[in-house]
Amino acid sequence: MTDAFSPMPELNLLKEFYDTHDDFFANGFEMYNYGAEHVEGLINFAQANGSGSTYDIWRKDDRADLATLPVVAMGDEGGVHLVARDFREFLRLLASLPTDHEPDIDWGSFGLRGGDDDDDDEPVDNRLYLAWLEQMFGLTPADDWAEIVDAAEAELAREWAVWIHPRIPDAVWSPVHELNLLARFDNLVYGGFANGFWLLDAYGERGKVDNPGLTGDLAPFASTNERDTYYAVWRCDDRADPAELPVVALGATAGVGVVARNMREFLQLIAGLTDADIRCDAAGVDLRACEPAPNRGKLVSWLEETCGLRPAEDPAAVIAAAQAELGEGPMARPVQG
Known part of the structure; x- marks a missing residue:
């Protein structure tokens, strides 16, 4: 046998x-x-x-x-x-x-x-x-x-x-499911779809950020058009789903502050930026005026169809609420609308 x-x-x-x-x-x-x-x-x-x-x-x-x-x-x-x-x-x-x-x-x-x-x-x-x-x-x-x-x-x-x-x-763009979905969407869209937002070539890429606030528990995944601000997942604890972790903004050389309590909220935040983007520097996190992204409408449609989410109506309030809830950590002063 x-x-x-x-x-x-x-x-x-x-x-x-x-x-x-x-x-x-x-x-x-x-x-x-x-x-x-x-x-x-x-x-x-x-x-x-x-x-x-x-x-x-x-x-x-x-x-x-x-x-x-x-x-x-x-x-x-x-x-x-x-x-x-x-x-x-x-x-x-x-x-x-x-x-x-x-x-x-x-x-x-x-x-x-x-x-x-x-x-x-x-x-x-x-x-x-x-x-x-x-x-x-x-x-x-x-x-x-x-x-x-x-x-x-x-x-x-x-x-x-x-x-x-x-x-x-x-094998996948990142360990964050929503970011993988966004990366697929990004591959199908030519031109900007969110104000001041560009995915990095690789999740966790650190070479372009000369900021002492970029500690080992932060994983960069995107930047603004000017490359003066970066976005990163903050591994503040060991929860199983990294999509539930907070998202922070990092200045290229100084400054760090929470901008969203989790990845889904972050997607709503960037979709809600109609005529502004996010800037972070030594002074903290602010919204600054900018030209609207040419493909924002496609992002709004994708966000609802794929994630069942709507854009944030008040992006400044989203950032302020995230900072108020998360307290100490990689924080900046409250955002100015």
């Missing part, structure tokens, strides 16, 4: 089906060994495409039933993405992928390789797999494979960002 392929019964059944069928049933999918960990906590169980990308179980906790853990895809040249909420959803994903394209995994996304007729892969026959999937698990393909990936992203993206960013910083 041979040893089981894995400690997961569902995965062992898939391996048994794979071993007893000579033909491919999902383009680029192959099963060799179980258990390799390219990153601790990501357990490889299959190859995703012909170039060496993999599917891995995300061991996000110590639960006994591994089949209830999420599945991710790791690109052979970089990138790692959620693809299924659990193993049964992954089995449906295999059944839903086009038979004439194999997955393409890069830093940007989990997608399909090719697209033009000349680039199509040789189609595979997945009819036996579909019959096995329904008979063994009562599962059928999704109408669109992207629905499965999108559902995993919607449910797990916040927790995933916190977990993966310290391990593979380039």
Whole structure:
């Protein structure tokens, strides 16, 4: 009697089906060994495409039933993405992928390789797999494979960002879910969308700030147009979700002050700046007049559609309330409207 392929019964059944069928049933999918960990906590169980990308179980906790853990895809040249909420959803994903394209995994996304007729892969026959999937698990393909990936992203993206960013910083833009959503929006918009606001090239970038107030518990993520003020997440405690941490403004050379109690409030704050931006220097935090951002309307729409938020009606009051509530810390004088 041979040893089981894995400690997961569902995965062992898939391996048994794979071993007893000579033909491919999902383009680029192959099963060799179980258990390799390219990153601790990501357990490889299959190859995703012909170039060496993999599917891995995300061991996000110590639960006994591994089949209830999420599945991710790791690109052979970089990138790692959620693809299924659990193993049964992954089995449906295999059944839903086009038979004439194999997955393409890069830093940007989990997608399909090719697209033009000349680039199509040789189609595979997945009819036996579909019959096995329904008979063994009562599962059928999704109408669109992207629905499965999108559902995993919607449910797990916040927790995933916190977990993966310290391990593979380039996998997501930041450990803050809302900032990752904003970074995607930023990639789609040409020109400024918030007064005095530009995302830095990398989350936590510190090289451009010569301010002694930039201590280890501050993670810069954006700056004003003039690069005289920066925004940073203030890791004032060890709460699990960094989106709940305060946001501060930092002068490029001096000054630091709280501007929002959490990231969602900060997004409302910058969306509410109609004809002003934020300045921080040795004297503290102020609002200064500036030209409106050309794409502010797009930001307002995105904020409501994606985050369910409206712009702050009184940005100065938001900053003042945050400073009043948080008390001592990296504080400045009260903001002047």
